[in-house]
Amino acid sequence: MEPITVHTGLVFPLDRSNVDTDQIIPKQFLKRIERQGFGEFLFYNWRFDHEGNPIKDFPLHEEKYTGTSILLAGDNFGCGSSREHAPWALLDYGFKIIIAPSFADIFKNNCVKNGILAIEMPYERIQPFMQKAESGHVSLTVDLAAQTVTDRKEFSYHFDIAEYSKEMLYNGLDDIGITLQYEDKISQFENSQ
Template sequence: MEPITIHTGLAFPLDRSNVDTDQIIPKQFLKRIERQGFGQFLFYNWRFDHSGKPIEDFPLHDKKYVGASILLAGDNFGCGSSREHAPWALLDYGFKIIIAPSYADIFKNNSVKNGILAIEMPYEQIQQLMQKAEAGNYSLTVDLAAQTVQDGEGFSYHFDIGEYSKEMLYNGLDDIGITLLHEEKITEFENRH
């Protein structure tokens, strides 16, 4: 996984609540076993019609959001099934940070385990950020060590994150990577038995 220390990125506003994992990545695209290649299907049913033609008024098609890496979302983001493909699709598309008032627990855990920082922020503050992002060319800076979100225009927010999740993201480690930090002790144990 790629470490997250300080990330500055273009913000994309998705002002929708209760976005479930099937809306993030529809079930018909879950045939792959590798983690790559899902980004093209992100929000597919909102981005494309039944024939696969782009729905032009979906904001992610707007040129002002090309390269966006910070997703601003509504309440209860990632609800629904526990599919890990949802964070895979978001990450493959280019989103490294999600900021929402709340998340489904399994989605939030899957996000962290796959290298996405999921920040909780009060609805009113996210609405302020969404309004700025709707104008376009709006960037945010997320500092994981300081646990802050800033916009360079006076906005600053301190977020909470568990130490284990923070360590994983800051060092770019997934569960296997953390286990491999103890490889010597594991090998010693195996050799004794």
């Protein structure tokens, strides 16, 4: 996984609450077992019609959102089934940070395990950036060490994150990577048996 230390990125606003994992990545695309290749199916039923043609009024198709890496969303993002494919699709599309008032617990944990920082922020702090991003380019900077989200002007927000999750994301480690940090001790233990 890529470490997240300080990330500055363009914002994509998705002002919808209760976006579930089937809306993030529909079930018909869950046949792969590798983590790559899911980005093209992100928000598929909102982005494409039943024949696979782009739905032009879905904003992710707009040129101003090309290269966005920070997703602003509504309350209860990632609810529904616990499929890990949802963060895989978001990350494969290019999103590294998701900011929402709340997340489904399993989804939030799956984000951390796959290298996405999910930040909880009150909707009244998110909403002005949603409005700005709908009319033009907006970028935010996330500093994981300082646990802050800032813009180029006066906005600053301090977010909470569990120390274990922070360490994983900051160092670019998944569960296997964390375990491999103790490889010498594990080998010593196995050899002593």
